[in-house]
Amino acid sequence: MRQDEDDLRERVARDAAAAEASAAAAGGGLLPGVSRLQRQEGVEDGFKSAVQGLGRLKRDMPAVVAKMERARVAGEYVVTRGR
Incomplete structure (x- = not known):
């Protein structure tokens, strides 16, 4: 049983190291098997811009x-008073 646990720990460590190496080679920080987009910076900038726009909208909406x-109210006044 102890041998099985040691083997499992070794395999988990080896798989984690392989996943980190794969992520670093693919552009860093990405999931294994997921590569960077050709336009990654443009996509990130567009998303950031959209989030900022939504923040302004939320702030200015009231x-x-x-x-x-x-x-x-002013339109109702003009219509009902006939001016």
Whole structure:
């Protein structure tokens, strides 16, 4: 039983080392069998830009909604008063 445990530990260590070597050769930090995209930097920049845009949208949305509500109230006033 002890021999089986030692063999298992050895195999796990060997597989982990092989996976790290494979990831380093494929572009670093990637899963085994997954290579870097040809346009990796462009994809990462696009994703970063989208996340930043969503952050701005989340931050600015309450002000936009308030502005629309004021415009709706002003429009109702103009329509009902006939001015």
